[in-house]
Amino acid sequence: MPLISVIVPCYNQAQYLDECLQSVLDQTYQDWECIIVNDGSSDQTEQFAKKWVKKDKRFIYFYKENGGLSSARNFGLDRASGTWIQLLDCDDYLDPNKLEKQLSVLTEVSICDYRKVDMKKNILKDNYCKPFSENLFSYSDLILKWETELSIPCHCALFKKTDLRFNENLTNHEDWVFWLKLFYQREKVAYHKEVLAFYRINENSMSRNDVRMKEGFLKACDEMYVWYRKNNDKYNAKLVNEKKKKIINNNITYSFKEKIALKFSSIYKFYKNVKKN
CATH class of the missing domain: 3.90.550.10 (Spore Coat Polysaccharide Biosynthesis Protein SpsA; Chain A)
Structure with a gap:
């Protein structure tokens, strides 16, 4: 063996x-x-x-x-x-x-x-x-x-x-x-x-796909929350819930920044076209 x-x-x-x-x-x-x-x-x-x-x-x-x-x-x-x-x-x-x-x-x-x-x-x-x-x-x-x-x-x-x-x-x-x-x-x-x-x-x-990775991460958090609760471990269940909230909040922040960047990019392109004309 x-x-x-x-x-x-x-x-x-x-x-x-x-x-x-x-x-x-x-x-x-x-x-x-x-x-x-x-x-x-x-x-x-x-x-x-x-x-x-x-x-x-x-x-x-x-x-x-x-x-x-x-x-x-x-x-x-x-x-x-x-x-x-x-x-x-x-x-x-x-x-x-x-x-x-x-x-x-x-x-x-x-x-x-x-x-x-x-x-x-x-x-x-x-x-x-x-x-x-x-x-x-x-x-x-x-x-x-x-x-x-x-x-x-x-x-x-x-x-x-x-x-x-x-x-x-x-x-x-x-x-x-x-x-x-x-x-x-x-x-x-x-x-x-x-x-x-x-x-x-x-x-x-797939690890380069942020959306799918974050969705999977949230699902993994849910599994661990249930697992800790089954083991009567309220402390670690609370921690994994905190982790889930951070993932969600980071995703919202990233999406907001991305939208702002796209908006300013559109404004800049519009300004350049106006200037040319």
Whole structure:
């Protein structure tokens, strides 16, 4: 039985799969299995994945009908045999030392720093949020500061196998909900300030769609509110309600500023036309 199960969900991003799986193969810690979950891809994902299965028996390939990212992650979690879980989306990649370094200080959960990269692996400046550190992080921060001051891409974590699963009804922010539940009542968290994970930003991905992302965020807030209430946790239920109000207010403010900008743009264009005539 391997100590670590690496779960790689894939959907129509075959062009990045080699780089992703190579980063798993290159790990200095070798006691792992890598579960590749093809979530109904129509590109060459299957051919790429099967090549890796032939290369190393620790790579295990599954095909399933398309159900979305959360569905693919859950499929992998249900089949993982390792004691510890490493999630890794197929367009992202890991530092070769990640598993070894995080295992060396592991309690129940270990979090490392990360960097965002573009499609060509250029490091991007993160201008809207920062990964958290041991000096800044608290559970209330995870609720209130998510996507304003901190974020945790899924592959930054190495955590003990759990019965928790991703909510397949959420279109986005399913990772936030998962972290809130995973960290709940878990005080032993190890932090690595080293950059051991790389998160690729795709300009065409849904995460660039502000409206859909905010709608999903509000739905995630509603789920957590219900979850905290079921756990008789009025304090965190109140905090997640505060977060929801901030998301709504920020959206209203952004929409107002956008309308004002459009209005002044129209006035300016009108003025220029009048001046020409």
